Amino acid sequence: xxxxxxxxxxxxxxxxxxxxxxxxxxxxxxxxxxxxxxxxxxxxxxxxxxxxxxxxxxxxxxxxxxxxxxxxxxxxxxxxxxxxxxxxxxxxxxxxxxxxxxxxxxxxxxxxxxxxxxxxxxxxxxxxxxxxxxxxxxxxxxxxxxxxxxxxxxxxxxxxxxxxxxxxxxxxxxxxxxxxxxxxxxxxxxxxxxxxxxxxxxxxxxxxxxxxxxxxxxxxxxxxxxxxxxxxxxxxxxxxxxxxxxxxxxxxxxxxxxxxxxxxxxxxxxxxxxxxxxxxxxxxxxxxxxxxxxxxxxxxxxxxxxxxxxxxxxxxxxxxxxxxxxxxxxxxxxxxxxxxxxxxxxxxxxxxxxxxxxxxxxxxxxxxxxxxxxxxxxxxxxxxxxxxxxxxxxxxxxxxxxxxxxxxxxxxxxxxxxxxxxxxxxxxxxxxxxxxxxxxxxxxxxxxxxxxxxxxxxxxxxxxxxxxxxxxxxxxxxxxxxxxxxxxxxxxxxxxxxxxxxxxxxxxxxxxxxxxxxxxxxxxxxxxxxxxxxxxxxxxxxxxxx
Amino acid sequence: xxxxxxxxxxxxxxxxxxxxxxxxxxxxxxxxxxxxxxxxxxxxxxxxxxxxxxxxxxxxxxxxxxxxxxxxxxxxxxxxxxxxxxxxxxxxxxxxxxxxxxxxxxxxxxxxxxxxxxxxxxxxxxxxxxxxxxxxxxxxxxxxxxxxxxxxxxxxxxxxxxxxxxxxxxxxxxxxxxxxxxxxxxxxxxxxxxxxxxxxxxxxxxxxxxxxxxxxxxxxxxxxxxxxxxxxxxxxxxx
Numbered sequence: 001x002x003x004x005x006x007x008x009x010x011x012x013x014x015x016x017x018x019x020x021x022x023x024x025x026x027x028x029x030x031x032x033x034x035x036x037x038x039x040x041x042x043x044x045x046x047x048x049x050x051x052x053x054x055x056x057x058x059x060x061x062x063x064x065x066x067x068x069x070x071x072x073x074x075x076x077x078x079x080x081x082x083x084x085x086x087x088x089x090x091x092x093x094x095x096x097x098x099x100x101x102x103x104x105x106x107x108x109x110x111x112x113x114x115x116x117x118x119x120x121x122x123x124x125x126x127x128x129x130x131x132x133x134x135x136x137x138x139x140x141x142x143x144x145x146x147x148x149x150x151x152x153x154x155x156x157x158x159x160x161x162x163x164x165x166x167x168x169x170x171x172x173x174x175x176x177x178x179x180x181x182x183x184x185x186x187x188x189x190x191x192x193x194x195x196x197x198x199x200x201x202x203x204x205x206x207x208x209x210x211x212x213x214x215x216x217x218x219x220x221x222x223x224x225x226x227x228x229x230x231x232x233x234x235x236x237x238x239x240x241x242x243x244x245x246x247x248x249x250x251x252x253x254x255x256x257x258x259x260x261x262x263x264x265x266x267x268x269x270x271x272x273x274x275x276x277x278x279x280x281x282x283x284x285x286x287x288x289x290x291x292x293x294x295x296x297x298x299x300x301x302x303x304x305x306x307x308x309x310x311x312x313x314x315x316x317x318x319x320x321x322x323x324x325x326x327x328x329x330x331x332x333x334x335x336x337x338x339x340x341x342x343x344x345x346x347x348x349x350x351x352x353x354x355x356x357x358x359x360x361x362x363x364x365x366x367x368x369x370x371x372x373x374x375x376x377x378x379x380x381x382x383x384x385x386x387x388x389x390x391x392x393x394x395x396x397x398x399x400x401x402x403x404x405x406x407x408x409x410x411x412x413x414x415x416x417x418x419x420x421x422x423x424x425x426x427x428x429x430x431x432x433x434x435x436x437x438x439x440x441x442x443x444x445x446x447x448x449x450x451x452x453x454x455x456x457x458x459x460x461x462x463x464x465x466x467x468x469x470x471x472x473x474x475x476x477x478x479x480x481x482x483x484x485x486x487x488x489x490x491x492x493x494x495x496x497x498x499x500x501x502x503x504x505x506x507x508x509x510x511x512x513x514x515x516x517x518x519x520x521x522x523x524x525x526x527x528x529x530x531x532x533x534x535x536x537x538x539x540x541x542x543x544x545x546x
Numbered sequence: 547x548x549x550x551x552x553x554x555x556x557x558x559x560x561x562x563x564x565x566x567x568x569x570x571x572x573x574x575x576x577x578x579x580x581x582x583x584x585x586x587x588x589x590x591x592x593x594x595x596x597x598x599x600x601x602x603x604x605x606x607x608x609x610x611x612x613x614x615x616x617x618x619x620x621x622x623x624x625x626x627x628x629x630x631x632x633x634x635x636x637x638x639x640x641x642x643x644x645x646x647x648x649x650x651x652x653x654x655x656x657x658x659x660x661x662x663x664x665x666x667x668x669x670x671x672x673x674x675x676x677x678x679x680x681x682x683x684x685x686x687x688x689x690x691x692x693x694x695x696x697x698x699x700x701x702x703x704x705x706x707x708x709x710x711x712x713x714x715x716x717x718x719x720x721x722x723x724x725x726x727x728x729x730x731x732x733x734x735x736x737x738x739x740x741x742x743x744x745x746x747x748x749x750x751x752x753x754x755x756x757x758x759x760x761x762x763x764x765x766x767x768x769x770x771x772x773x774x775x776x777x778x779x780x781x782x783x784x785x
Contacts, residue, residue, distance in 0.1 A: 306647045306649070309646035317632070317635075320675070388632050390624070395619060396617075545597040546591065546596035
């Protein structure tokens with residue numbers, strides 16, 4: 001184990017030295033960009049928390065609830081992210097075959113693969129959480145060692161979440177026939193939904209403060225004290241309240257469970273090896289839905305034949321790679337909880353200013369989901385071509401047209417989703433036509449912009465030698481795209497949400513002309529960003545050598 | 547058919563190909579030989595348009611590979627040493643995809659697929675995902691994908707890696723037939739016997755430079771070597 005890690009570290013060091021030596025300008029540029037991004041993220045969080053605390057008592061309640069929601073969502077996101085990465089790095093990676101052929105104990109191989117997937121799946125959430133707690137420490141005037149304390153709660157939390165992903169992946173790989181995954185998942189989701197509505201489905205409707213503090217069903221699930229995802233939030237809240245004993249209890253709970261699950265990791269080597277060899281034991285014949293996908297695309301007559309062929313290829317890839325489409329569950333799971341809560345509000349009691357705030361909060365959530373999905377599914381599109389890039393490069397189709405195909409396909413999926421979500425949210429809130437229209441336009445243009453930015457930057461950062469596509473998402477390029485997309489979302493929502501907020505507070509007399517001008521300028525800026533990313537991406541991808 | 551003029555390629559400080567000049571006629575089978583790292587694959591990749599030259603130019607059928615790349619790609623076939631294909635497609639789907647992007651008539655594609663699958667004994671693999679196929683089977687799929695759109699020029703990098711004796715025999719026959727039809731083939735390989743058997747001319751690359759070229763008989767006579775192997779060792783070791 002030590003030897004593998006040691007050589008992995010040497011490989012990392014060599015890569016870094018190579019970059020510094022041969023691509024010094026780019027490396028420094030990337031470093032400076034990262035610093036600015038981290039700074040921007042910090043101030044974004046600081047601004048948000050500052051706004052919430054300015055609401056007074058309600059703000060304090062909201063922040064504490066946010067902690068529970070944050071850890072609840074992160075727990076499952078990390079479990080799924082870890083599971084997908086572990087599947088790729090453990091089962092699909094050729095390194096595993098090589099390691100198995102070496103005189104290394106299988107327990108060590110498994111522990112190494114666990115550690116590898118753990119690092120890749122948690123580094124971005126770790127960074128985000130540390131920034132969150134750092135800004136919170138400043139805003140709430142808590143001790144500055146708070147982020148450090150928080151990190152000691154976060155590490156075991158991540159280990160436990162990863163272990164859930166680990167168990168699930170091993171279970172699926174070993175015991176479930178791939179063809180039946182969908183059926184099992186469907187049954188599982190149905191069961192979860194049934195239990196959810198059975199136990200948490202009928203909250204009382206009350207005032208906003210009461211609603212936020214006690215009766216939001218999502219918070220109830222997130223606050224279940226006997227489940228480990230709530231422990232970091234309880235521990236940190238108690239630490240902040242100087243209830244040291246209780247805080248220590250949760251801290252010890254987390255670490256003892258983390259050590260326990262870690263001790264189980266290597267002992268599952270037999271299941272891992274059985275599952276590993278199982279993938280080579282039979283041939284997968286594919287025919288049943290082949291004609292269906294092709295039939296659907298053959299109806300899109302206005303597109304040239306070769307473009308449709310590219311689309312069919314990409315769709316088939318998506319459908320046949322469970323690690324890819326399984327991630328969708330994370331996003332739709334979050335949205336499911338979000339909208340389930342949303343429908344329980346008594347909107348008619350809300351003042352316009354709150355309605356406006358909620359409208360833009362929903363727009364923000366939808367755009368965040370589109371942003372995350374763009375990073376997960378659109379950004380790696382070029383890296384996904386991988387070693388097959390020679391086929392594209394040698395085809396008599398200009399790469400610009402392949403670019404167009406990927407844009408059309410991505411928008412064809414994301415636009416209906418985002419339009420449906422914003423319309424649903426607006427209909428629930430019963431907002432005025434003007435704001436319905438405004439948020440609809442914002443979501444459509446933003447989806448277009450984020451898709452093109454992700455695809456353009458995906459071409460710039462394309463790495464055809466990556467062993468597994470999720471490495472593209474977790475790479476520096478993925479981080480840059482995520483930050484750019486989130487920055488764009490923050491800017492957009494703050495601009496239009498701010499304008500509307502001041503309008504409803506009667507602090508803006510010339511609202512409509514100002515809104516029109518802002519909208520036009522924002523649309524032009526979005527278009528320029530999209531075009532710049534697309535053109536730069538097209539240029540870079542054409543220059544890439546195989 | 548293939549003209550390479552003053553071609554050079556640098557990777558950082560390493561000069562992989564040095565001022566290379568090649569003139570390959572229509573209907574000619576030309577083999578590039580050379581030790582590991584001689585620049586064979588780099589040369590073939592530049593000619594295919596997969597890499598950009600640091601200096602020099604490549605013309606295929608009179609078209610500049612940099613300026614008129616779409617026209618070049620329409621008449622070019624490429625067989626890489628490592629058959630990386632879309633692993634989540636079946637051979638049948640992959641070949642139909644290739645047919646579509648090269649604009650080949652659908653009926654012709656289907657007929658060709660059946661014809662070549664029969665010839666290479668691949669019927670049972672038609673609907674199996676490519677990721678589950680062996681290296682040799684994938685290599686056969688690459689050959690079939692090239693035969694599907696009938697290119698005028700074939701660029702082949704290590705033609706027979708992972709293939710069984712039956713397939714090697716079959717492919718040699720098919721390549722000879724392509725030459726008879728007037729197609730041009732540029733192949734780089736380490737297997738000297740194949741180069742000697744198939745090639746009209748052979749060029750030997752060493753450290754990025756073309757050190758000699760000519761027909762196998764001419765080269766053996768010129769360098770007073772009994773076999774191509776001895777000739778190869780003599781030239782590349784003295785370098």
